[in-house]
Amino acid sequence: MTRAEENAAAEPIRAAYRLEFPWCQNPGCRKPASDIHEITPGPRRRLAIGKRALLLSLCRPCHLNEVQKMPHAKQLKIKMQVDPEGYDLEAYREVMRGSCGRPAVVLTQADVDAA
16 A cells, blocks of 8 residues: 555544544643644554554644654553543553564553653
8 A cells, every 4th residue: 555545544643633622632722723743653654553552633733843752652642641532552562562563662551650
């Protein structure tokens, strides 16, 4: 599947997320959201693009200047707080698994809670 096809397939999930969360989910921000952020590093973004468990709705300044620079544990903590129904640490671990089947980075719920 090409990147364009992946984006098109994920768009209904992302559009529904935008409708459900129209305001920036970065704590303390009260701006309308303009971006959908995937809680994954660059090359793994393609695996996360349509997974609600790995999405945050953000305004552009929070996206570019704050959230994408945060450690993933902190991003996941925000997700857990602002979208508890969508929070799924195992979905993050699944995307982070390498070709050998083990996560490249192992985050625990304690790591997320402490972030």
